[in-house]
Amino acid sequence: MIRKRITITNPLGLHARPATMLVKLATKFRSEFHIRKDDMVINGKSIMGVMTLAAEYGSELEIIADGVDETFLINEITELFQTNFGE
Amino acid sequence: MQVYSGLATSHGIAIGISRKILREPLEIKQTSITPDEITRELQRFEAGVESIILELDELIKLYSHSRDNRDILTTHKMILMDPEFLIRVRTKITKELFTTEHAIQQHFAEVVELFQKMDNEYFAQRSADYKDVSDRLLSHLLNKSSDSLDSIEAGTIIISDTISPSLLSRLIQQNIGGLCLERGTRNSHSSIIARSMNVPMIINVPQVSTEFADGQMMILDGNTGTVILHPDEATLQEYQKKLTQQQHRRDKLQEMLYESAVTSDGHPVILRSNIEIPEEMTAVLDANSDGIGLFRTEFLFMGSNHLPSEQEQYNMYRSIAEQAAPHSVTIRTIDVGGDKLSALLNLDRESNPNLGCRGIRLSFAKEEVFRVQIRAVLRANITGSIKLMFPMISGIGEFRKVKDIIVQCGAELDDRGEPWRMPDLGVMIEVPSAALTADVLAKEVAFMSIGTNDLVQYTLAVDRDNDMVEAYYQTAHPAVLRLIEHTAQQAAAHNIPVAVCGEMAGDPRYLPLLLGLGVTELSVSPSRILTLKQQIRAISYHHWKLVAKEVLSLATARDVEERITKEGSYDSLR
Numbered sequence: 001m002i003r004k005r006i007t008i009t010n011p012l013g014l015h016a017r018p019a020t021m022l023v024k025l026a027t028k029f030r031s032e033f034h035i036r037k038d039d040m041v042i043n044g045k046s047i048m049g050v051m052t053l054a055a056e057y058g059s060e061l062e063i064i065a066d067g068v069d070e071t072f073l074i075n076e077i078t079e080l081f082q083t084n085f086g087e
Numbered sequence: 088m089q090v091y092s093g094l095a096t097s098h099g100i101a102i103g104i105s106r107k108i109l110r111e112p113l114e115i116k117q118t119s120i121t122p123d124e125i126t127r128e129l130q131r132f133e134a135g136v137e138s139i140i141l142e143l144d145e146l147i148k149l150y151s152h153s154r155d156n157r158d159i160l161t162t163h164k165m166i167l168m169d170p171e172f173l174i175r176v177r178t179k180i181t182k183e184l185f186t187t188e189h190a191i192q193q194h195f196a197e198v199v200e201l202f203q204k205m206d207n208e209y210f211a212q213r214s215a216d217y218k219d220v221s222d223r224l225l226s227h228l229l230n231k232s233s234d235s236l237d238s239i240e241a242g243t244i245i246i247s248d249t250i251s252p253s254l255l256s257r258l259i260q261q262n263i264g265g266l267c268l269e270r271g272t273r274n275s276h277s278s279i280i281a282r283s284m285n286v287p288m289i290i291n292v293p294q295v296s297t298e299f300a301d302g303q304m305m306i307l308d309g310n311t312g313t314v315i316l317h318p319d320e321a322t323l324q325e326y327q328k329k330l331t332q333q334q335h336r337r338d339k340l341q342e343m344l345y346e347s348a349v350t351s352d353g354h355p356v357i358l359r360s361n362i363e364i365p366e367e368m369t370a371v372l373d374a375n376s377d378g379i380g381l382f383r384t385e386f387l388f389m390g391s392n393h394l395p396s397e398q399e400q401y402n403m404y405r406s407i408a409e410q411a412a413p414h415s416v417t418i419r420t421i422d423v424g425g426d427k428l429s430a431l432l433n434l435d436r437e438s439n440p441n442l443g444c445r446g447i448r449l450s451f452a453k454e455e456v457f458r459v460q461i462r463a464v465l466r467a468n469i470t471g472s473i474k475l476m477f478p479m480i481s482g483i484g485e486f487r488k489v490k491d492i493i494v495q496c497g498a499e500l501d502d503r504g505e506p507w508r509m510p511d512l513g514v515m516i517e518v519p520s521a522a523l524t525a526d527v528l529a530k531e532v533a534f535m536s537i538g539t540n541d542l543v544q545y546t547l548a549v550d551r552d553n554d555m556v557e558a559y560y561q562t563a564h565p566a567v568l569r570l571i572e573h574t575a576q577q578a579a580a581h582n583i584p585v586a587v588c589g590e591m592a593g594d595p596r597y598l599p600l601l602l603g604l605g606v607t608e609l610s611v612s613p614s615r616i617l618t619l620k621q622q623i624r625a626i627s628y629h630h631w632k633l634v635a636k637e638v639l640s641l642a643t644a645r646d647v648e649e650r651i652t653k654e655g656s657y658d659s660l661r
Contacts, residue, residue: 015209016216020162023169046171047162048217052201054210 001066002074010084013056018085023047025076031067033077044077088319093292095312096273097281100330101244101265102323105303108247108254115229118189120180128180130393132187135228136167139220143167145272148552159216166220188228195221239263244305246295252276256366259284265307267314269295276386279363283370283613285337289314340617344375348620350602354628357608358616359417361588365403368410370613378414378472380610381536381588382407384460385423394456400463408472415472417536417610418464419515420457422446422478441550446479446515447489454492461496465507476513476536481520483527486512515588517541522570529581536610537574539589543567561644562591568604568639568647575605586610593619599626600651603635 008014014022026033026045033044037059042049044063055061065073120128143164147157166172172194179190195217202214226249239245241262248269250258255266255277263286271278271290281288287309299316306315306326315322348356359380360371371379387395387403395403408416424437424445437443450457464475477489490512500507516522517538528535539562544551546567549559561567571587578585586608591597593611598619601609611619634654641647 012209013207016162016213017158020158020165023165024161027168043171046169047165048169048171048198051210051213052198052205054205054207056207 002070003062003064004074006061006063006081008055008057008059010087011057019047019050021085023050029069029073031065031070031073034064036062089316091292091294091314093289093312095289095309096278097286097288098309099285099287100333101287101307102326102330103242103244103264105246105305106243107301115188117186120184120186125181128187135224139223140164140167142272162216163220188225191224246299250277252280255280259286267292267307276364280366283367285614343617343620348623350623350626350628352627352629356623359610360613361610374613374616376616378411379416380586382416382418385421388421397459397463401466404464404467408470415474417474417476419476419478420450420460447477447485458496461493466505468508468510469506471508474511476515478515480514481518482524486514516574519546522574525574525577529577529583534584535578536586536588537571539591563647564644565641572604579605584608595622598622599631600635602628603631
């Protein structure tokens with residue numbers, strides 16, 4: 001299992017489009033994927049889950065992957081956050 | 088005067104007074120089920136989700152130029168594919184014994200509440216997306232139909248958010264002028280019906296619900312996708328003129344109704360209709376065509392919430408055969424890629440569906456589903472007017488295998504004591520290898536039908552849906568024409584009919600050439616029948632035989648186009 005802390009740096013936060021991109025990417029991997037914000041943990045492959053996080057600019061998240069391709073998943077998801085979802 | 092633009096899915100012009108058909112409230116009458124209904128409910132749920140995903144895919148393609156729309160639709164698709172959503176609804180069905188509709192409604196109500204509790208306004212507003220998806224899914228499952236429409240006058244222009252095929256069929260009987268819709272898709276059942284009945288229809292006009300009202304003067308231009316509200320005098324006159332011309336053309340075509348399809352030098356051509364859904368039979372009969380040359384059965388499977396049973400299919404085939412009598416009906420067995428039916432058939436996704444498990448290959452892979460269809464056809468054919476053909480045949484091997492299966496199906500029906508009759512069996516020629524071995528096929532099949540859309544795609548290695556390679560999709564490419572000619576020659580040598588049922592058959596530019604190449608039958612949308620008949624009566628078969636011979640030795644598609652344009656026989660008909 002890998003855990004990694006991430007801060008949201010795109011101005012609008014995890015709104016519909018980034019959330020869709022995030023879920024779309026996560027679904028490509030076989031590992032389980034969860035996201036924690038404060039004491040809320042959601043399934044990172046669920047758009048409903050990701051959107052109910054209501055993660056705004058500056059929110060601190062922990063991404064958690066568990067499975068055969070966990071390293072790749074974490075790397076690619078991290079990159080998506082670092083590039084601000086292309087916004 | 089206000090002008091809006093949308094997507095025309097059925098051509099023609101209409102001028103009339105608007106009538107708004109309001110969306111009915113989604114009322115769920117039944118909320119619970121018994122334990123033995125769980126499996127059926129789960130199937131309905133999966134199939135419903137699958138249909139809406141397909142609908143969204145089509146819309147996403149349509150909005151390839153508009154990122155905002157595309158993004159919203161993609162989000163909606165993700166909402167439907169959400170594992171949490173699927174699990175929660177399934178649990179509500181299996182554990183709480185909710186109907187699919189009730190389970191979906193409850194689930195989305197919970198989600199919407201969750202969103203509305205948020206302090207961030209942006210996220211709170213996202214509940215609208217969930218509401219939208221929920222409505223889409225529920226109206227699909229409830230398959231609403233409407234009443235109190237008896238007062239609609241002829242020529243009325245219907246405005247609505249969407250329209251169901253059953254309601255549309257009813258409105259067409261009342262001679263409406265046209266339709267303007269907020270949503271829809273080009274290949275929905277409703278669009279197909281509108282096209283085959285020549286009723287103008289424009290979709291994707293977002294202002295319908297907000298800016299349009301009952302009783303307004305409207306113009307629909309289904310040739311450009313333009314919708315005009317409160318037209319000024321000049322515009323009205325301009326369109327009145329166009330409408331008169333359109334009416335004149337249609338009257339002229341009606342004169343063709345009882346004429347036979349024979350060239351000016353006496354060569355007869357058989358003209359049949361393509362249909363996808365039973366509702367199109369009205370249009371087929373109106374056009375007085377020589378029966379059905381292609382009944383695409385995949386819509387039976389895709390529009391439904393479950394796999395259609397043998398009896399359901401039998402009833403449908405039988406009814407179509409009876410309506411088409413004394414003409415024949417050619418039924419094509421299910422022709423889709425696995426990508427379109429993955430939920431109904433439990434299939435894995437393929438990386439290259441066009442070259443994958445589709446057409447007859449899918450039928451072999453899901454033989455039980457195929458056998459149900461075959462048995463239904465054999466039974467429906469007791470009148471003897473049904474022909475059966477198979478898609479994606481690459482050579483005689485598949486045809487022989489199909490024949491074995493059909494013989495076994497016949498034996499099963501004998502065991503059950505059901506009467507049946509063997510239909511004429513034919514193949515689609517759409518894979519180049521089948522065209523090249525047409526001599527081998529022609530010895531064993533009763534007829535051949537060339538599907539030009541796929542034949543072009545496979546001969547030229549061009550994906551029809553890929554904009555990047557659009558320029559390479561050349562219907563008139565000499566390679567395609569040579570394959571058609573070879574197929575037609577082999578059919579003639581073995582004395583069997585050869586049809587063309589792709590878009591090429593309905594295109595006035597290519598029709599004379601196809602006849603010249605030796606094609607004996609054409610199968611097109613019922614709305615095209617009279618136009619083609621008019622054209623056939625004006626051309627000389629012997630002349631086009633010479634043109635065809637000449638064209639076969641040309642170098643490029645462009646050369647071919649230039650050569651046939653020189654003939655000019657189609658100019659007045661486009």
